[in-house]
Amino acid sequence: MASTTLTRAALPSEPELQSFARAAAQLLIDRQSRAPGARTIARRPGVGIQHLDHRDYAPGDEVRHIDWRQTARLRRPIVRRFESESVSDWILIVDASSSMAVHDAAKARAAARMAAALAYALLHLGHRVEVLAFGSRVLARCPRGRGQHHYAEIARLLAALEPARTGERSDLGVCARHVHGAASAFVVGDFLADDEMCRDLGALRQRCTALHAMQVSDGAETALREAGEFDLVDVETGSRMHAVAGEGANASASRKRAAMTSRLQSFCARSGVAFSDWDLNRPWQATLVAHLVRARLRC
């Protein structure tokens, strides 16, 4: 069996990261004003890069923040105010349960790759980024930080992330207590749980300003390449089932997987969660950019 250990080589290369950061820069400059629906988001002025509104100049304001256009129009000194940078905190939540380890941990590698690229782009734009890896508990955590040196820590964590081959269940809810403040959360995982993790996503949504859900889908997990009788073993729960594999079984599994995706998508649409289903056959760059575009349009 191939090792599921992730190496640095599995992460995107520096040119790839830079290229993606440039492409996603405009999409990651946060201008979130409010969440969908009736719920308002508290936006606090402070030190940041995102413009919030204007006010009259007061002694002590930085001269560089004077909006000369508004000052000329209103005939009094007007300064720009910026959103407090806390709204630019990002929490990247990576699924490291055993279900991510099947088929040579292709999903885990992909999730790590996408999280690394997103972290790089966010750090490149000055955001603070925190990374959580979860299974039945928080398996690894990289505290919030900013700057390129912080990417090194994140990359080290993601590279060392090794999902257990068996026995590690998915419990997204364990990450809830780590999500606080005006942070955006980006969850990447397979969402293979009893309720597609909808309940945990809802809980997270209540604790963050924006929530993204990136479902990693691998076509191999719904296609057994051999026919015959097998003992199927759930890698997370360990429960077994005597099954007869074949084309029919593969088709049925694909339908169930699609149904799960559909239910999750519906939930995300209702809950204001930006959701994308990433087929591993598609490049992560295009998938992530498309997701960010959809998320911005939704906002």
Add this chain to the structure above:
Amino acid sequence: MLTFATPLWLAGLALLPAIRWLHRGGPHRREVPVSRLALWRDAEASRPAAGERRPPDPAWRRRALLAAMLLIALSGPQLPDPRVRVTLWVDDSLSMLMREARTTRLAEGLAQARSLLVALPAADVEVRTLADPWRAVGALDDATIATVLAGAGRHEPAAPPGALLRRDSQQWLLTDGADATLFSWPGARRPDRVVQVAGVTRNVGLRRLSARRRGDDPATFDLLLEVTNGGSVDEDRAVVFTTGAVEVARVDVVGLGPGASQRVEVSIPASAQVRAALQPADALADDDQIVLDLAPLRRRRVAVDASCPKALVAAVGAHPALAFAGAAGAEAEATLDCGASGAPATLPTIRVLADRAASRPRGSLRWSSAVPPSRRTELDSDRLQVVARLPVRTVDAVLLAIGDEPVVVRRAGETPRLETSFDFAAMAVGRGPELPLLVNWLFETLLDRSLLDEIAVVDRGPRSVLVAPLPIVAAPAVAAAAVPRSPSDEARLVLAIALLVLLWEAAALVRQGLRLRAPAAARTA
């Protein structure tokens, strides 16, 4: 009804559930890890209830059957055999030759046994005699009867050996019941059926006759005869001794009671044979006379060299078992050679060597281990002198030496030949017992037999003349159909079935191997 020789093996059948338990997991299917089992619910092959095991591998029945067959074969199954095996033990003692109303007891008993066996038409009969139990004479047919009748009375019978008392055959005994020792069967077994033939109960027989040479008169033999009344009433008889056709003695035996014996002692002139006979004869004629060969008691003739010392010649002449051969030496059985003998070299010879002056060797007498202690003679070495030096080859045997000096040597060769260097003339001067003792020892060694007290005897045994029947207890009647057959046939049958099951198992394994190989090949491709 089916029986088992070693039923303890059947206890192994209790382990058959263990075979099912070992197969409880069924065949070892491949395990495929999946990320979410719920995706494959529609592919579930069966939906066993919670906690219920999958059915065991069906191969357990085949393997359990194989184990059961082997266990049954080991337990030695026995099916009742319609055939009946009968071993007829025939008492062929002398008393069985007693003449009854029509014929002898033995012939009448064999006829009775034959008529009894008619009731068992499928019986497999084997006849054995108690005098020679290890030899199966054959089935009870005319040839076997003739063989048994011809050989009866020659040897003392005994109870049959335990190794021949097979449990799968009935043991019948044909006897007159006169000898109680014939019923002491090993293992406290008893005959399954006794065919007893005993009508006449009067018999006087000659049990033992022995003869020896009279010491002071070599021309006379002393006879000792034992007369026994083996019947049930007092008897009077006369015993007549004859040599050739000449009656040499007659003795009356009067008032001999049942079971009593009387010894008769007579002396007769030396002869080659003596015959003792009872008068009048009775129904068992074979024990009424006894013939004794007296040839072993005759005097051995020795061809003596004229040059031998006179004392030596006189000692040979005085020996009661030796006699001088004629002048030609034609009847000689041994030769005493002192250097001038003309006797043929084919006769056993004692050579007396004398080629030097007499001398007395130093040392004590040393007997060869080849001379048994019972044959060694008490000699005084101080009174022995030698007149020659005996050369000894490696193939020769020194029978007697004085110190390191060999004095009697047995030369290697087909004809016995002794050489001695004793000075027999000097022994005569000493007037000691050495000379006759040495002469006797030399000739006994040369002829390899005891010469001074030979006995000729004919002994028929203490039970040979008993004819009165004793009460006989036979084993309870055995149902003929209950005799079990040897387990080997049934065991072979069960083993054959087990072999078929084994082949079945091998074929199933091959089929399974082929079935598993196909997906593997597909994966490889």
